[in-house]
Amino acid sequence: MQYDLLIQGGTLVLPGEGLAAGDIAIADGRIAAILAPGSRVSAERTLDASGLHIFPGIVDPHTHIGLGNGLADWGSETRSAALGGVTTLFTYLMSGESYFPVIAENLAAAQREAVIDYGFHLVPCSEVHLAELERYASEFGVTSFKFFTSFRGDEGAYLGITGADDGYLFRYLRAVARLPGGLACVHPENIEVVWQLRRELQEAGRDDLPAWNESRPDFVEAECVSRTMIYAAQVGCPLYLVHFSSAAALREYRAGKERFPGVPFWGETCPHYLTHTSDPALGPLGKVNPPLRSPADTEALWQAIFSGLIDTIGSDHVPRPRARKTGSIWKASAGFPGLATLLPVMLSEGYHQRGLPLDRIAELCATNPARALGVGRRKGCLHVGWDGDLTLVDLAAERTVDSAQLGSFSDYSLYEGWRLRGWPVATIVRGKVVMEEGAVAAEGGWGTYLPRRGE
Ligand SMILES: [Zn+2]
Known part of the structure; x- marks a missing residue:
């Protein structure tokens, strides 16, 4: 042959x-x-x-294509992915309106520009999204949906996201549970407590990276992980918790998995939580949600990677320029680019520094994301066919x-x-x-x- x-x-x-x-x-x-x-x-x-x-092609389950240079990101960011060894990415499309036109324009741009394979997650936040959810799945094969608990009120308005409450979160989980292969991805942070802490820090005149990080402490992540798991278990919804950043949240996650053994749960973390802490010298460059935390949190995340509690690594790639990461900590852009460095960081910091086995890196960065996101019968492993x-x-x-x-x-x-x-x-x-x-x-x-x- x-x-x-x-x-x-x-x-x-x-x-x-x-x-x-x-x-x-x-x-x-x-x-x-x-x-x-x-x-x-x-x-x-x-x-x-x-x-x-020879690794199975790397699958990045968590990116934000479009937040850098709009639809042109499909060219630049998939090239950046290829340079980093990533062969498939999933990106979060975000809008307060119907996703039909958003899907159409992203598909058209990606078909012209993308050099690697790709899939979409949608972010339900309006009534129209719940009404159209089944059609997103049946017409476009989108079966994963993200909810930002942190985008209540006007908090996500700058991204076009409509604020929604716990009632909406519950209805979204119930609707996703009914979809064949449906997966709910949730960003867990209790923003109401964050608002209070933020006001206090701002009134005290703070304007530094640790202030941002103190406004979003570990317990607001932990409490929201627990609450979301309870709701998901109630309606039997497979739940993928994005970007674990703290030991406290991992403790709630482990407890929830023991309490609800019948529910499929997936836990993700990102390279930056494994390598960076709340260092004032980083300034607004280090701003991200959830925030960078303490060395003890970083250590707990590495342990969760070794123990199998964490299933996947996502870059949470946000391709905005450096100029947006300056000025007041309260105004600077949150998030970092990470597609091209995801695998090198895991190899350097995981394999070389800590002895993380290479096949475990392949599991975290290819096999598990592919399985979680419903492409695990064609991607994520070196299998004939x-x-x-x-x-x-x-x-x-x-x-x-x-x-x-x-x-x-x-x-x-x-x-x-x-x-x-x-x-x-x-x-x-x-x-x-x-x-x-x-x-x-x-x-x-x-x-x-x-x-x-x-x-
Ligand atoms: Zn993200």
């Missing part, structure tokens, strides 16, 4: 199994065979992967992070100047090499949309 692509001489990273030497052959965009090393088969192109590790999505990694490669090389519309990185060890050297999406040696090698439009059909 003539294959399209043969990757020879590498070490395969197999989630749940460990490492194995093997060659991978791809035909028609799918993994056609996994062969013993030194296979003598013919392929149109052969890549020598000696000394490299599945999509030919691979990330080739050089564990010994050391590079200093330079945001100018990361391809994003945003012109900075939280890791600027960090020396990271372990970098992707090739990114392959459905059998096509879309990144090689730090250069994007695909035309816009190679990426395809991933409808979910209730798997």
Whole structure:
């Protein structure tokens, strides 16, 4: 048989199994065979992967495409993803109006510009969204929906989000539970308590990063995790809690999982909570929701990664420029770009610094996000018949992070100047090499949309 692509001489990273030497052959965009090393088969192109590790293509479950440069983000940010070894991303579309036109314009832009595969999560916040929820699933294959408990009142108005209360949260969970394959993603922070603390800090004249972080303490995250799990269990809704940031929230999460064993729960954290704490020197650059916390929280998150309590890593990529991260802490933009550094941070800080096994990194960054989001029968593992999505990694490669090389519309990185060890050297999406040696090698439009059909 003539294959399209043969990757020879590498070490395969197999989630749940460990490492194995093997060659991978791809035909028609799918993994056609996994062969013993030194296979003598013919392929149109052969890549020598000696000394490299072959991960299943990285799946980033949490991005905000569009918050940087509007629809043009589909070009720049999927290129940035490819540079970071990411082969699939899911992004949150946000609007207070019907999502039909929003989906249409994002699909059109992505079909023109994207170099990796992609899916959408929607953010229900208005009556029209609950009324249209079933059609989002049946017509577009969108089965995951996010609710921001922190966007009450006018808090999310700057993103076009209509404020909604706990009654809406409950109705949303009930509606998502009824959808085949439905998944509720929730941002847990009790904003009413935050408002009170924020007022007090502002009245005291505070304007620094720790003030922002003190206005959103761990217990507002923990209490909201607990409340949301109780509601989700009541209506039997699979629940994916985004960006865990504190030991307190993890404690409530563990307790909730024990209390409601029949409900599928997923827990996510982000690289920045594993690497950064509430350091005043970061200034407004370090502003994010939920906020950066203490070294003890960072340690608890690493422990939860090792123990299996945390299932997925999402970048929470926000591609706004550096200029928006200056001035008063109360006005600066929240969030960071992170698509291109997600895998290098996990390799450098996880594998090299802490001995996190490579197959556990593959599970956290590919297998579990794909399963949680309903594409786990074609992405996230090196299996024959599945999509030919691979990330080739050089564990010994050391590079200093330079945001100018990361391809994003945003012109900075939280890791600027960090020396990271372990970098992707090739990114392959459905059998096509879309990144090689730090250069994007695909035309816009190679990426395809991933409808979910209730798997
Ligand atoms: Zn986010």
